[in-house]
Amino acid sequence: MEKQRVVVALGGNALGRNVEEQKEAVAKTARVIVDLYEQGMELIITHGNGPQVGMIQSAMDSLITKYDNFKQVPLPTSVAMSQGYIGIDLQNAIKYELYNRNIDGKVSTILSQVEVDLNDKAFDHPSKPIGRFMTKEEAEINEKNGVPCMEDSGRGYRIVVASPMPQRIRELQTIKTLLAAGHIVITCGGGGIPVANQNGKLVGVNAIVDKDNVSSLLAANLDANYLIILTAVEKVAINFGKENEEWLSDLTIEQAREYAAQGHFAKGSMLPKVEAAISFAESKEGRRTLITLLDKAPEGIAGKTGTLIHR
Amino acid sequence: MEKQRVVVALGGNALGRNVEEQKEAVAKTARVIVDLYEQGMELIITHGNGPQVGMIQSAMDSLITKYDNFKQVPLPTSVAMSQGYIGIDLQNAIKYELYNRNIDGKVSTILSQVEVDLNDKAFDHPSKPIGRFMTKEEAEINEKNGVPCMEDSGRGYRIVVASPMPQRIRELQTIKTLLAAGHIVITCGGGGIPVANQNGKLVGVNAIVDKDNVSSLLAANLDANYLIILTAVEKVAINFGKENEEWLSDLTIEQAREYAAQGHFAKGSMLPKVEAAISFAESKEGRRTLITLLDKAPEGIAGKTGTLIHR
Numbered sequence: 232m233e234k235q236r237v238v239v240a241l242g243g244n245a246l247g248r249n250v251e252e253q254k255e256a257v258a259k260t261a262r263v264i265v266d267l268y269e270q271g272m273e274l275i276i277t278h279g280n281g282p283q284v285g286m287i288q289s290a291m292d293s294l295i296t297k298y299d300n301f302k303q304v305p306l307p308t309s310v311a312m313s314q315g316y317i318g319i320d321l322q323n324a325i326k327y328e329l330y331n332r333n334i335d336g337k338v339s340t341i342l343s344q345v346e347v348d349l350n351d352k353a354f355d356h357p358s359k360p361i362g363r364f365m366t367k368e369e370a371e372i373n374e375k376n377g378v379p380c381m382e383d384s385g386r387g388y389r390i391v392v393a394s395p396m397p398q399r400i401r402e403l404q405t406i407k408t409l410l411a412a413g414h415i416v417i418t419c420g421g422g423g424i425p426v427a428n429q430n431g432k433l434v435g436v437n438a439i440v441d442k443d444n445v446s447s448l449l450a451a452n453l454d455a456n457y458l459i460i461l462t463a464v465e466k467v468a469i470n471f472g473k474e475n476e477e478w479l480s481d482l483t484i485e486q487a488r489e490y491a492a493q494g495h496f497a498k499g500s501m502l503p504k505v506e507a508a509i510s511f512a513e514s515k516e517g518r519r520t521l522i523t524l525l526d527k528a529p530e531g532i533a534g535k536t537g538t539l540i541h542r
Numbered sequence: 543m544e545k546q547r548v549v550v551a552l553g554g555n556a557l558g559r560n561v562e563e564q565k566e567a568v569a570k571t572a573r574v575i576v577d578l579y580e581q582g583m584e585l586i587i588t589h590g591n592g593p594q595v596g597m598i599q600s601a602m603d604s605l606i607t608k609y610d611n612f613k614q615v616p617l618p619t620s621v622a623m624s625q626g627y628i629g630i631d632l633q634n635a636i637k638y639e640l641y642n643r644n645i646d647g648k649v650s651t652i653l654s655q656v657e658v659d660l661n662d663k664a665f666d667h668p669s670k671p672i673g674r675f676m677t678k679e680e681a682e683i684n685e686k687n688g689v690p691c692m693e694d695s696g697r698g699y700r701i702v703v704a705s706p707m708p709q710r711i712r713e714l715q716t717i718k719t720l721l722a723a724g725h726i727v728i729t730c731g732g733g734g735i736p737v738a739n740q741n742g743k744l745v746g747v748n749a750i751v752d753k754d755n756v757s758s759l760l761a762a763n764l765d766a767n768y769l770i771i772l773t774a775v776e777k778v779a780i781n782f783g784k785e786n787e788e789w790l791s792d793l794t795i796e797q798a799r800e801y802a803a804q805g806h807f808a809k810g811s812m813l814p815k816v817e818a819a820i821s822f823a824e825s826k827e828g829r830r831t832l833i834t835l836l837d838k839a840p841e842g843i844a845g846k847t848g849t850l851i852h853r
Binding site: 302305315319337431 | 674
């Protein structure tokens with residue numbers, strides 16, 4: 232049987248708010264990744280960076296008053312730093328889990344960039360929450376200073392930035408080369424470093440590309456069999472949180488579209504995941520997206536849980 | 543003729559003190575790298591990160607008082623961030639220079655770690671200056687708080703950290719795979735993320751590995767023909783700055799060792815470069831190290847300038 236190729240998208244919120252929490256989170260993540268690897272899958276790992284890139288931006292901002300001639304660090308630069316910050320812990324945790332199971336597996340992390348379209352309408356409507364949670368009062372101060380904020384899923388206020396659609400993953404050939412050499416590849420961290428192609432020059436763009444959208448594009452580009460979007464619930468639900476709540480095991484693209492149109496999935500939370508899931512599943516016959524909890528991914532791939540979205 | 547394989551080690555101090563300066567510096571660097579690439583060389587680029595990792599550490603420190611439960615970010619984590627910060631600009635500048643010359647070259651940046659020995663004597667004698675320059679008074683405050691500082695080459699005071707010898711480059715296979723696929727590879731940034739191997743677990747180490755030492759090890763591991771150590775002078779000198787100053791074009795290992803023993807090369811400046819140069823040149827017949835200015839590297843490789851250290 233041919234190897235299953237699987238793109239696994241990890242949530243940034245599940246990676247912890249500081250170095251210590253991250254090291255714990257990646258150890259747990261690594262166990263699941265290596266479970267999948269032991270099932271003979273080719274794995275590509277992507278991850279979010281909402282809390283982490285916010286942390287880095289906040290830290291770099293402190294230098295503006297401290298150092299002479301120090302301007303605000305552009306968001307793409309902070310995304311690049313977050314790929315280093317998260318990638319190395321993830322890589323080492325996976326490598327250690329492989330070591331503990333006596334598996335001689337290779338793991339690599341590459342810096343990666345994603346081209347976006349500067350005319351994307353997303354730039355008019357910042358929608359991606361980053362950084363730590365703030366009180367309403369803190370958010371109001373930010374808004375007054377021209378920094379857009381929004382309430383995020385009942386957890387508090389956060390800064391928001393534009394989240395344009397990914398158009399092209401720049402390091403695709405590198406990812407393919409390493410996959411062909413048998414590596415587990417960690418890539419497109421934080422949705423990829425957002426860039427615009429200006430006459431051959433890649434220029435950083437002030438945005439955060441959604442990691443599920445970039446994972447969907449990456450999975451299609453790599454002709455993967457599965458995209459696994461890990462989230463905080465075991466399955467996708469309709470009527471979420473209501474009396475007639477219903478957990479779904481299986482969704483055709485048409486059903487998923489219909490439920491989305493009916494408003495069953497929360498904006499900025501489950502909706503973009505379902506949209507990314509649809510986008511991959513409809514790109515070619517046989518491509519499937521699984522949405523589930525980290526712990527349930529191996530069972531989900533075996534068809535025992537999670538929500539499978541397919542043609 | 544077989545391709546020449548060349549490891550080019552860039553100085554962190556030449557990369558600028560902030561985002562804007564770095565973008566200018568990498569554009570200049572990229573022209574030289576692509577000059578070498580056009581001569582048909584296989585290139586591996588390493589870089590220092592002294593000022594940059596100091597900047598990142600300083601920024602992250604600001605979060606200790608700002609966020610709850612936020613501890614000081616470990617130095618290896620900041621090195622990982624610096625690989626993202628510097629790597630992506632370097633990669634894009636090289637890619638753009640290739641584009642401008644109508645060359646379809648591939649460039650990749652991988653996160654990379656270097657194992658050190660926790661019993662290395664370097665841990666007893668911190669010697670690697672990082673971060674921005676301080677006044678004597680600022681340095682004294684740091685020293686009182688247990689942060690060692692030293693005067694750096696007449697340019698002011700800086701924080702110093704331990705600089706153990708690199709024992710093993712963890713991502714060597716990844717580098718080889720990408721080289722074989724025709725990539726210019728950016729790696730071992732900031733000397734590599736320093737780690738200790740504790741029963742298969744890679745644990746970050748509070749240190750900065752010297753980028754020339756790691757470049758020398760990398761060049762030997764990759765069986766490179768040349769190691770180019772770029773610095774602030776065109777050639778190595780004896781009696782540097784004195785009346786009888788003499789610029790050297792050519793040095794055997796024995797001569798280099800003798801001049802080093804006579805104290806001709808400044809500690810923490812030219813001495814470690816000469817030592818790294820010797821280490822590579824003596825590792826195998828035919829291996830040569832060139833020490834010169836960035837601009838002079840192509841001429842140096844052609845034997846017209848710089849200091850060549852060889853068997």
